[in-house]
Amino acid sequence: xxxxxxxxxxxxxxxxxxxxxxxxxxxxxxxxxxxxxxxxxxxxxxxxxxxxxxxxxxxxxxxxxxxxxxxxxxxxxxxxxxxxxxxxxxxxxxxxxxxxxxxxxxxxxxxxxxxxxxxxxxxxxxxxxxxxxxxxxxxxxxxxxxxxxxxxxxxxxxxxxxxxxxxxxxxxxxxxxxxxxxxxxxxxxxxxxxxxxxxxxxxxxxxxxxxxxxxxxxxxxxxxxxxxxxxxxxxxxx
Numbered sequence: 001x002x003x004x005x006x007x008x009x010x011x012x013x014x015x016x017x018x019x020x021x022x023x024x025x026x027x028x029x030x031x032x033x034x035x036x037x038x039x040x041x042x043x044x045x046x047x048x049x050x051x052x053x054x055x056x057x058x059x060x061x062x063x064x065x066x067x068x069x070x071x072x073x074x075x076x077x078x079x080x081x082x083x084x085x086x087x088x089x090x091x092x093x094x095x096x097x098x099x100x101x102x103x104x105x106x107x108x109x110x111x112x113x114x115x116x117x118x119x120x121x122x123x124x125x126x127x128x129x130x131x132x133x134x135x136x137x138x139x140x141x142x143x144x145x146x147x148x149x150x151x152x153x154x155x156x157x158x159x160x161x162x163x164x165x166x167x168x169x170x171x172x173x174x175x176x177x178x179x180x181x182x183x184x185x186x187x188x189x190x191x192x193x194x195x196x197x198x199x200x201x202x203x204x205x206x207x208x209x210x211x212x213x214x215x216x217x218x219x220x221x222x223x224x225x226x227x228x229x230x231x232x233x234x235x236x237x238x
Contacts, residue, residue, distance in 0.1 A: 001132035003036035004076035006096050011069055020067040022193060022235075023178030026059070029091045029106055030174060032077045040130040044167060051116045052127065054087065056173050057109045059195040060142050065103040066188075072096040073103075078134040084122050086111050090137045105139050115168070146196055146234045149212030149219040155183065158207040170200035171207070171230075180220040180233040183211045193235045201230045 007028070015021045020028075037043040037054075047053045067073060074096045081088040086109050093104035114121040158179055166172040177195060181187065201207050201222075207230060210221045218235040 001036070001040075002076055002078040002134055003032060003039060004074055004099075005032060005035060006072065006074050009067060009069055009071045009073060014069045018069040019187075020071075021178070022061070022063075022181045022187070022190070023174050025061065025067070025093065025104060026174040026177050028073075028075050028093060029061075029077065029104075029108075030172075032075045032091060033089060036077060042130050047115070047167075051114060052121065053113045053115050053168060054110045055113045055168075055197075057086065057111050057197055059173075059177075060107045060192070061194070062105040062139060062192045063103075063190055064105070067093065067103060074099045079128075079131040080134055080136040082123060082128045082131075082133070087123065087128065087131075088136075090134075090139075092137070105137055107137070107139065107141060142194060146194055146219065146232050148221075148232075149214055152210035152212045152219075152221065155209040155211055158209070160201050160203055160205045160207060162203065164201075165203060168200075170202060171205075173197065176201075176222055176231040177233065179207060179209060179222060180218075180231075181235070183209060183220055184218055184235055189237045190235045191238060193233065195231055195233050197231050198229045199224070199231075 009020055013020060013024050073093055075093050077089055077091045079087060079089040088109050091106040092102045094102050112121050112123050112127060160171050164171045164175050206225050208223050210223060212219045216237040220233045222230045224230060
């Protein structure tokens with residue numbers, strides 16, 4: 001089942017160059033899948049009833065153009081695969097008057113969490129029966145984990161405040177991208193980016209960026225004070 005919505009990019013959503021940032025792109029993608037879950041009756045209230053939540057494990061986002069202030073866009077998502085360990089879904093963003101000419105193509109992997117125990121749980125048929133699977137996007141899917149850089153530079157820490165949190169009381173997935181992209185010198189060169197989530201940052205935690213640039217890519221790890229990785233991001237210029 002495909003779910004989509006149209007929107008006009010607002011001034012409050014763009015950066016100093018009047019362009020939609022990578023973190024704001026993630027906001028739009030997350031909003032679209034949340035909309036689908038609510039439409040199917042498996043949204044926030046269902047999560048509270050079942051004590052289960054789909055947790056994002058990774059993003060792969062292909063950037064084929066720019067989205068600017070005032071653009072009329074269409075955002076779409078659909079699930080294409082489930083197994084006992086995870087679910088996978090695609091996303092697209094296009095101009096509303098040309099919905100098949102994708103500016104953004106994205107893939108994502110999700111795992112199911114038992115909210116009470118904080119542990120991953122097996123995906124059952126009852127967890128997926130509301131979603132009608134569609135064919136996956138014809139895109140170049142990354143099959144390997146993000147390769148670590150050889151040397152990193154430590155940057156100033158960020159503190160997790162209330163406005164960073166999602167309904168699970170963790171730092172929202174988009175904020176990892178919003179923090180990481182601050183260390184990219186020229187965002188117009190970025191053709192794709194990836195994110196792998198390892199550990200959830202919570203209220204009051206310190207998020208410390210470790211930044212590297214090599215082989216036409218930025219690798220930015222967001223770590224805690226014990227040097228454990230919250231998320232690793234990769235921004236590619238080719």
